Amino acid sequence: MKLATLPGAPDVGALSVVDEEAAAQAGADMLLGVTDGRLAMWRPDGHETPLCVDFDGGQLxxxxxxxxxxxxxxxxxxxxxxxxxxxxxxxxxxxxxxxxxxxxxxxxxxxxxxxxxxxxxxxxxxxxxxxxxxxxxxxxxxxxxxxxxxxxxxxxxxxxxxxxxxxxxxxxxxxxxxxxxxxxxxxxxxxxxxxxxxxxxxxxxxxxxxxxxxxxxxxxxxxxxxxxxxxxxxxxxxxxxxxxxxxxxxx
The missing domain is CATH 3.40.50.150 (Vaccinia Virus protein VP39)
Structure with missing residues (x-):
């Protein structure tokens, strides 16, 4: 799996890109970035809800x-x-x-x-x-x-x-x-x-x-x-x- 990160995401040793379009062009399967104030992971071209950790509610x-x-x-x-x-x-x-x-x-x-x-x-x-x-x-x-x-x-x-x-x-x-x-x-x-x-x-x-x-x-x-x-x-x-x-x- 090829992972890319957006500006604001921590360094996890992955390719750094400026936006989702650049991630897709680079062939990234997954993207790590901040959305709605939360660090999350999602597919650049996907429609799924981004995956994040929420200890006070969320899916729990x-x-x-x-x-x-x-x-x-x-x-x-x-x-x-x-x-x-x-x-x-x-x-x-x-x-x-x-x-x-x-x-x-x-x-x-x-x-x-x-x-x-x-x-x-x-x-x-x-x-x-x-x-x-x-x-x-x-x-x-x-x-x-x-x-x-x-x-x-x-x-x-x-x-x-x-x-x-x-x-x-x-x-x-x-x-x-x-x-x-x-x-x-x-x-x-x-x-x-x-x-x-x-x-x-x-x-x-x-x-x-x-x-x-x-x-x-x-x-x-x-x-x-x-x-x-x-x-x-x-x-x-x-x-x-x-x-x-x-x-x-x-x-």
Whole structure:
């Protein structure tokens, strides 16, 4: 994917152009710029709504309502807050799950190394009036950061990139754009991520998976909370329980 940036956009190592016409002439697939006061990404010749991060509403909308957020499966999967209430979202993406968890009362550290996503998240935090105080953004490789911070959080949350089979046009658009930016992780990378998450979490690791997808890195969770299209696999971090491979052997 070829990305271009408009004046006012942060430097993400992409081609700089003066306007959409110049982006199209340069053969750019996607454009990063400021529209309606928000940093966003869109196709130069497309009709889709630009993609941005909005922590105070936007597409999250009613899900952020205080009387609803506690019913979210993700919030139930991470469990009750104790100790310092710190949670690490090691695959932050567009930050929507992080916003739900912050609204539920967690202090959320978001890890995101992809430059465009990192810039969108930073812009969303800068504009947030409600949740910015409960969310922090770290621009670093997740495996490296988690490994360097053993037992730093009560919970580590993972939502690795996985091919989406939902037929919704909006979901397909967003997921396609994210896949263009991030690609998909290899099995070896997934195994390293889960291992690093288990190192950094004191209580549990929670992994979001499509409903019929295999468990992350082939390791069977202790339990799962299942919805209509996704499930949340739960891996306790106490010594009495260790993740086992669903592929056989010790791998």
């Amino acid at each position: 909308g009613y899900r952020l309502a205080a009387d609803r957020v506690r019913h979210e499966r993700l919030v139930r999967a991470v469990g009750k807050i104790s100790d310092n209430g710190m949670l690490v979202d090691a695959t932050a993406g567009l930050g929507r799950d992080a916003a739900l968890l912050a609204r539920a009362g967690w202090q959320v550290t978001m890890l995101e190394r992809q430059p465009v996503l990192q810039a969108l998240l930073a812009d969303g935090l800068a504009r947030s009036r409600e949740l910015a105080g409960r969310m922090a953004l770290v621009n670093k490789d997740s495996v490296a950061w988690l490994t360097e911070h053993p037992r730093v959080a009560e919970v580590v949350y993972l939502d690795p990139m996985f091919p989406e089979r939902d037929k919704s046009a909006a979901i397909k658009k967003e997921l396609l754009w994210l896949q263009w930016l991030c690609g998909s992780d290899s099995a070896a990378s997934e195994a390293l991520l889960l291992q690093a998450a288990m190192t950094a979490a004191r209580r549990r690791v929670v992994v979001k998976r499509p409903l019929r997808a295999p468990p992350l890195a082939g390791h069977t969770p202790a339990s799962s909370l299942t919805g209509k299209t996704v499930r949340f696999d739960i891996y306790p971090c106490h010594p009495a329980w260790q993740p086992r491979s669903s592929r056989g052997g010790n791998g």
